Amino acid sequence: MITATATSNRSVARIGLYVGLLGWLTTILAPYLIMVITSLTPQSELDTAGASLWPAHVTLDAYRELLTGTPFLTFLRNSFLVALIAVPLTLVVATGAAIALSRLEFSGKRFVMTGLLLAQLFPAVLLVISLQGQLQTFDLLDSKVGLALVHAAFATPFATWLLKGFLDSIPREMEEAGRIDGASTFQVIQRLILPLLTPGLVAAGTYIFILSWNEFLYALTFTASDSTRTLPIGLHLFIGEFQIRWDLLTAGGVLSVVPVIIGFFLVQNRLVEGLAAGAVKG
């Protein structure tokens, strides 16, 4: 009787678990599903019937029009270029900082640590107000390089924090052995630390890419022409410009989110570990 009751309780709990998981997964993915379905529905059907989970017809017309009749591809390329500049720059800068903070004792260390946390504290709005004049002075306004530099500066504090978390979880014994053998600090870094840090670099790189790819406010303020606008700004313009063209908007949305999802899944385990490690040790 006890056994039967226990088994029954366990089965009920199991069912409850899966219902909860499915419910949450549905909540998460439903908007994306609706977006994909809408992007494949003919505009004429959307005009008359509105959103539907089962379109009467399926078409790729929205994608064709998006790619050939709008500056979407230009925005896409701009976003890639900005991210391609921001990611390696941030990784180099943040790696150096993370190694210093994790492995070296030095004057002012606590001050720098606090500064990194505080750097995430201030509203982007506060920086935007002054940055505009500054970029203008450097001739970096309405410039992909200018935007990439801002993204890199914006991403560096958290990337440093993430990489420091990874480093803190790597045992020091190998480095100490290297030092006893007479290796200099930079030899230890090059031969021992960097290879071990590779998974962390991949995770941080993905994080920086997502941050740059998704960034909206700096791009909104610092770009003014199609030749520099990034994808989020382009989509924002489309929302205003194609107010009733939901097929076109959702097609743009699908193409915008695919690179992020692909990139994210490639490294999600490491990224999650890094986030958690950074949080606990930070």
Added chain:
Amino acid sequence: MSTTDAGVVAPAGSPRVDDARPHTARRRRRIKDFEAYLLLGPALVLVGIFAGYPLLRSVWYAFNEANLFEGIVKFVGFDNFGSVVTDRDFGTFAGNTAVWTFGAVAIQLVCGLGAALLMNQRFVLRGVFRGLAMIPWATPSVLVALMWLWILDPNHGILNKVLLGLNLIDQPLELLSSPGTALPTLIMIDVWQGVPLFAVMILAALQGVPPDLREAAAVDGCGRFATFRSVVLPVILPTIMITTLLRLIWTANYVDLVLIMTQGGPGTSSTTWALESYITAYKSADLGKGAAYAVLQAVILCIFVAMYLRMTRRSEKS
């Protein structure tokens, strides 16, 4: 003789070692500092130029009359702050910011904890599930806005179609166009996007709870809830606290969603301090007052950080 020799050698050795140690230590420390700042230099320069200096300059703007076209016109002391505090809508902006920030984060924390406990059970394809769960967090805010604008559209949106179809309502809801529902709707969208981060962070912390601790509690006859409260919660609390703090800061400063979906409207019903700062600086071209809003918010956020640091320091001592 041998004893005498040893005695003679020892005093001679000690002074030399004592003399050498401080000097070597100081030299080694200078080398360490040099190496550290060589590694830190690029980060300090990059963040300093594009974040640190503009931060200081913007704070300075808050004490000056300044606009987009002429830059700084003249020093005005605390006039900008006075203008902010005496603004007719100051209370509305403060209330909106508090509701937006604490409402969104509180709900994300509760839902995130629930989701983490769910994911902490063993089930097939858990890794895939976790990856899928994180997608909203990785999605551009403009895209989140786009998806939800379409879902909530009063004319063609799926939400209204379903509710009308089930006869739960007799005319379409205009959630984003009603002063009373615009901000709550934005909060629920932010929750949808932010729960995954909480869930994954807390899950990682849960998986760090030593199994023997849990087993010991079970042997002592603790029920599930008691085990959670006395064993699990203390272990995951640091993660919850740091995630909550960072999310509070991030949410308070987050303007993308509000800017895109409601532009702070209807009226000022969904305008936060961060958004008003941006609007004042760029639509009214008043950089000084815009900066004052942002500085005011930053100061308040600093208070929360100080509280957090004090709490963690206290818990470290005990």
